[in-house]
Amino acid sequence: MTPLMQAVSTTAFLRGFLVSGLLALAACGDNDGDFGRSPEQRPQPVELVLLESGQPDPAVLAREQIVRRGNGEEPETLDPHLALGMPASHILRDLFEGLTSESVDGDLVPGVALRWNISRDARTYTFYLHRDLVWSNGDPLTAEDFVYSLRRALDPETASSAARTLMPILNAREVLAGEVPVEELAISLLDEHTMQITLTGPTPYFLELLASPVAYPVNRRNVEELGSQFSKTARLVSNGAYVLVDWKPRTLIELQKNPRFREAGQTIMERVIYIPTEDRATEVKQFRAGELDWTNEVPNNQFKWLQSHYPDELVVSPWMGSYFFGFNLTQEPFIDNPSLRMALILSIDRSIITDKVTQFGEMPSFALVPPGIDGYVPFSPEYTDWSQGDRNHEARRLYEQAGYSEENPLRIEIRYNTSDNNKKIALAIASMWKQTLGVNATLVNEEFRVFLQNREQKVITQVFRAGWISDYNDPYSFLELFRTGHARNDYGYSNTTFDALLDEVGTERVRARRERLMFEAERVLISDHVIIPVFTYVTKRLVNPHLKGWQNNVMDHHPSRFMFMLKSLEPETPGETQ
Amino acid sequence: MRQEGVMHHAVVRLLGLVPTLLVLITIAFFLIRMAPGGPFDGEKILPAEIRANLDANYHLDEPLVQQYFRYLGQILTGDFGPSFQYKDWTVNELIAQGFPVSATLGGLAMLAAFILGTLIGTVAALRQNSATDYSIMGVAMLGISIPNFVIAPLLILVLAVYAGWLPAGGWDWSWQRMVLPVITLALPVVAYIARLTRGSMIEVLHSNYIRTARAKGLPESLVIRRHAFKPAILPVISYMGPATAALITGSVVIERIYSIPGLGSYFVQGALNRDYTLVMGVVIFYGVVIVVLNFIVDLLYAWLNPRIRYDETQ
Numbered sequence A: 001m002t003p004l005m006q007a008v009s010t011t012a013f014l015r016g017f018l019v020s021g022l023l024a025l026a027a028c029g030d031n032d033g034d035f036g037r038s039p040e041q042r043p044q045p046v047e048l049v050l051l052e053s054g055q056p057d058p059a060v061l062a063r064e065q066i067v068r069r070g071n072g073e074e075p076e077t078l079d080p081h082l083a084l085g086m087p088a089s090h091i092l093r094d095l096f097e098g099l100t101s102e103s104v105d106g107d108l109v110p111g112v113a114l115r116w117n118i119s120r121d122a123r124t125y126t127f128y129l130h131r132d133l134v135w136s137n138g139d140p141l142t143a144e145d146f147v148y149s150l151r152r153a154l155d156p157e158t159a160s161s162a163a164r165t166l167m168p169i170l171n172a173r174e175v176l177a178g179e180v181p182v183e184e185l186a187i188s189l190l191d192e193h194t195m196q197i198t199l200t201g202p203t204p205y206f207l208e209l210l211a212s213p214v215a216y217p218v219n220r221r222n223v224e225e226l227g228s229q230f231s232k233t234a235r236l237v238s239n240g241a242y243v244l245v246d247w248k249p250r251t252l253i254e255l256q257k258n259p260r261f262r263e264a265g266q267t268i269m270e271r272v273i274y275i276p277t278e279d280r281a282t283e284v285k286q287f288r289a290g291e292l293d294w295t296n297e298v299p300n301n302q303f304k305w306l307q308s309h310y311p312d313e314l315v316v317s318p319w320m321g322s323y324f325f326g327f328n329l330t331q332e333p334f335i336d337n338p339s340l341r342m343a344l345i346l347s348i349d350r351s352i353i354t355d356k357v358t359q360f361g362e363m364p365s366f367a368l369v370p371p372g373i374d375g376y377v378p379f380s381p382e383y384t385d386w387s388q389g390d391r392n393h394e395a396r397r398l399y400e401q402a403g404y405s406e407e408n409p410l411r412i413e414i415r416y417n418t419s420d421n422n423k424k425i426a427l428a429i430a431s432m433w434k435q436t437l438g439v440n441a442t443l444v445n446e447e448f449r450v451f452l453q454n455r456e457q458k459v460i461t462q463v464f465r466a467g468w469i470s471d472y473n474d475p476y477s478f479l480e481l482f483r484t485g486h487a488r489n490d491y492g493y494s495n496t497t498f499d500a501l502l503d504e505v506g507t508e509r510v511r512a513r514r515e516r517l518m519f520e521a522e523r524v525l526i527s528d529h530v531i532i533p534v535f536t537y538v539t540k541r542l543v544n545p546h547l548k549g550w551q552n553n554v555m556d557h558h559p560s561r562f563m564f565m566l567k568s569l570e571p572e573t574p575g576e577t578q
Numbered sequence B: 001m002r003q004e005g006v007m008h009h010a011v012v013r014l015l016g017l018v019p020t021l022l023v024l025i026t027i028a029f030f031l032i033r034m035a036p037g038g039p040f041d042g043e044k045i046l047p048a049e050i051r052a053n054l055d056a057n058y059h060l061d062e063p064l065v066q067q068y069f070r071y072l073g074q075i076l077t078g079d080f081g082p083s084f085q086y087k088d089w090t091v092n093e094l095i096a097q098g099f100p101v102s103a104t105l106g107g108l109a110m111l112a113a114f115i116l117g118t119l120i121g122t123v124a125a126l127r128q129n130s131a132t133d134y135s136i137m138g139v140a141m142l143g144i145s146i147p148n149f150v151i152a153p154l155l156i157l158v159l160a161v162y163a164g165w166l167p168a169g170g171w172d173w174s175w176q177r178m179v180l181p182v183i184t185l186a187l188p189v190v191a192y193i194a195r196l197t198r199g200s201m202i203e204v205l206h207s208n209y210i211r212t213a214r215a216k217g218l219p220e221s222l223v224i225r226r227h228a229f230k231p232a233i234l235p236v237i238s239y240m241g242p243a244t245a246a247l248i249t250g251s252v253v254i255e256r257i258y259s260i261p262g263l264g265s266y267f268v269q270g271a272l273n274r275d276y277t278l279v280m281g282v283v284i285f286y287g288v289v290i291v292v293l294n295f296i297v298d299l300l301y302a303w304l305n306p307r308i309r310y311d312e313t314q
Helices: A003-007 A010-026 A086-095 A143-154 A162-166 A172-176 A220-229 A280-288 A300-309 A338-346 A350-358 A388-401 A420-437 A448-457 A476-482 A496-507 A511-527 B002-034 B048-057 B064-076 B091-126 B131-145 B148-162 B175-205 B208-215 B220-232 B234-248 B252-258 B264-272 B276-304
Strands: A066-070 A100-102 A108-110 A113-118 A124-129 A187-191 A194-198 A242-248 A252-257 A271-275 A314-327 A411-417 A440-446 A463-465 A531-542
Touching (some): A066 A280, A108 A113, A143 A194, A162 A172, A172 B048, A300 A420, A338 A388, A338 A420, A420 A531, A440 A448, A511 A531, B148 B175, B175 B220, B252 B264
Antiparallel strands (some): A242 A252, A314 A463, A314 A531
């Protein structure tokens, strides 16, 4: 046997193979399962009755409080300080709780911190923690845990990509760069239940950042005892509404209610099973077969069908993401050519794209920031209210003004990362440009990382797919992408007025003034014709009508602790169902 | 003497594994690193300080040649390293969890395909150019031509969603969850094996020793079982080596559609995520499986075919 064969432990495989075969045989016969409820036999939930406390009446609850949630790709890790993707953060929100937390509708609420003070210069935050909180293993949860955890997240040794979220903290950059020791981080312990965090500059969305996984506490003893293995077994110690029971990679992640959680008394859902669903079509079939109560998504091309067959289950809601295309402003033909860019922006009929192509009730958009973010009303250019005929008319005028005509048409490439949806949208846009202006557009699709690299290099890109889904509930997250020199400014956009406005946004404390500044910045950006807005995203999923307690929100955050399962209606005439 | 020949052959083949794998590792190592973008490139670009920490953590800041020799040294100790993407797991753990699943499904599929394929191939050969032959081969051709990403969703829709007899997806080692993936995996292989068996069976049935056997007055069933079957499945056996390797290391299509935690997705996910260690791990593993299975095929060949013996003295 070669060393290589030993490397992957052949015997272990053989054993696994045999055991699995035997298990498979052993499993024969039992488990004829509850899968296989045909649509006609779908049971209906009883009507929800709330008590005065706002909690549901126990009489309407199902006996077994368990929810099975489709969760997209396999989460990359359950170490809150390393996790990046949405699949992991859905689960981590159930397992942990930060200083701040989110309510059922996604608004910011106190979490482990009972309350906080913000200094006059908006740079120093003092947090007062609940006094009697414990970890899932019974250890007391104190401010020291947060100091340890925030330091761990920013420690160069941890090598966390998510740590970027914490960079507003004073000295965070220097700590990450290894220039100063991690103790220099501007986080201090005032007493067992009080702590202070100082920031480099005012950061209005800092409290929201603290509700994200990278700012969650981890149990020091747990981490030091198990090292990098701490987050993958039932030995994970957490402080949230649930504890980890089991993680079988790409099979399931099972959580159980944490009786020591701060609000365990109000938590009804007992067990949560997250099931990875890489394929959307399969996910829908699993839902239809009764194997899931909640899907992560649904395929774009099934909307009409689902709408007519699963009207009670299909849930569509605005999300804080924008889908747009960008111009490369550093190369021909778009460099110094606002008329041409404007012509291309105007000549797209967005309602056709959302009604006929994407079909999911996305909202056509002419600006950058999606509506519904923290009370902000996005800028709306004058042509928003024009008819498409008027827009096309103006587009043709600008196109000719830019020096193009039927004999001398514009030839450009529309570049996107490979996906059916991107392809359909790009195709629709190309044909609209062709029809209205006579533009010869070619579609170029690239694998994601190749695409990102080309965008960044700004050499061969002309028009390219862009888009942004925000990490936190603040329009700034969208606007900062267009700042001069921002790493994701693949447009090569640079406008000193815009940059100055963003600087002001960064230091402005008064909410109304800050919103006005952001509005002004968005106006400058849109008037410079840097992007081709197309639509704002929606979340779309199937939800078991028995599952209640959750609410739609722009963040698309749905902690399981607010959920509960209603019991089914008894069939009215039992005789008939026999 | 013959036993020694086989042993000698085995040793030579296993030694031959080493340069083969070395070439494989080298090509794969540099190829995946030549692909544009790295494991930490995403739509949200990392600050330089964080990027530097990540590179240092995974030794990506070293010269490529140094990384290569570091990697060689590491795999000699049997360690494929941590996955870049699935940060809580090592590549060894991921393979150890994925392979039993893929191997079970692939093994069952191959077993079913072999039994069914040789059976209907033989039947078709015995009824050469009859209606039975044409219909069997027609169905087999269909089995080869219809891609599994069409068959799989159809099976789910009919048997899971409408009939409710089987689960639509997911994994827990129960037989119900194996039925559909095994059928989907086996179908094209059944068809292929049937065609191979039919072709070579027809050829064997026309050979002299079969004529002799028949002339001796042996019953037809005995002629087929004792004299024709073994030589007739030789091409099937040589096809089965690489085919089994492909089946038991998992299929990304099957795994996605049925939500199965097998090994196949790691090839594709690993490559798309530029998860260098995971890609290398599964490539090496796959290489070893292919070489070992080809070796087993050789042994089977020698056993089945008296004209091939690893006997140096002959």
